[in-house]
Structures are given as C-alpha cells and as structure tokens.
Amino acid sequence: MHPCLTCGACCAYFRVSFHWSETDPALGGPVPADLTEPFDPHRVVMRGTWEQKPRCVALDAEIGVRSRCSIHPQRPTVCRDVPASWEFGEPSPQCDKARIAWGLPALTAADWRWRDDAANDDDSNPDDHDNDPSTPLPPMRAA
Helix, strand or coil, rough: CHHHHCCCCCCHHCCCCHHHHHCCCCCCCCCCCCHHHEECCEEEEEECCCCCCCCCCEEEEECCEEEEEHHHCCCCCCHHCCCCCCCCCCCCHHHHHHHCCCCCCCCHHHHHHCCCCCCCCCCCCCCCCCCCCCCCCCCCCCC
C-alpha cells in the first residue's frame, strides 16, 4: 500500500498556499475555490492550513492510520510537487519533517519495496510525475 494512504502528516502540518488561478475554471484551475481562502493579492490557501494547528479541509484522515485527499485529482500544484520520501529514490525534506512532527518515522527506501512486484507497475503505467515505476529502486542503506 502506498505510504501516503496511512499517513496524512503533510496535509496536517504545512500551510498550502498557491496562485489563485488554480481555483479559476476559466483558466484551467482544478482546485475547488470554496475550499480556499485569500492569503495575499496573488495567493490563496487551502482552508484549515493557515491555522495554528494546520489541517487541510480536503484531508480525510486519522494521521498515521488512514489518509486520503478528498480532492486528490484536483489538488493544488504544491501538493502534487511534494513527493513522499524515497518514492523516487531520494528523501523528501517536507515529508520527513511532517512525519517526524506527528511522531511517525521518516520513510526509507524499504517502504517502497511493496511496489517492486505490483502487477500494474509496468512501462505503460507511469506515475503522476511521468516516472517509470519499473525503474529499479536504489540499494537499501543499512539502518
């Protein structure tokens, strides 16, 4: 199972701000505007993420147990651009910081071994970032 489906820490740790045009359907913006609030003249934030204890309004989760984004296909670019640690062969400082803040261990390359033999991971199924899932993972480092 993808580690993000049992996490949700980043969605309940960071402010999610992005250009307002991502909420404008006339400009191709996919993010539902009613889930955002103004941040500055050029940016909006996902509701709930500008609080003292951030939690995105689109997050449906029990942090560290189960997690899903209720607008995943329409999520903002900033959310798309934060990979889970080691998902693409290197650590993600944002992922690690959020997980640790929630008392979860940082992910390692070993957390991605489940997909090595996944039936749907072949050359015809690249991920959201056009990475080829059949590319071997780097060797695991000793703990």
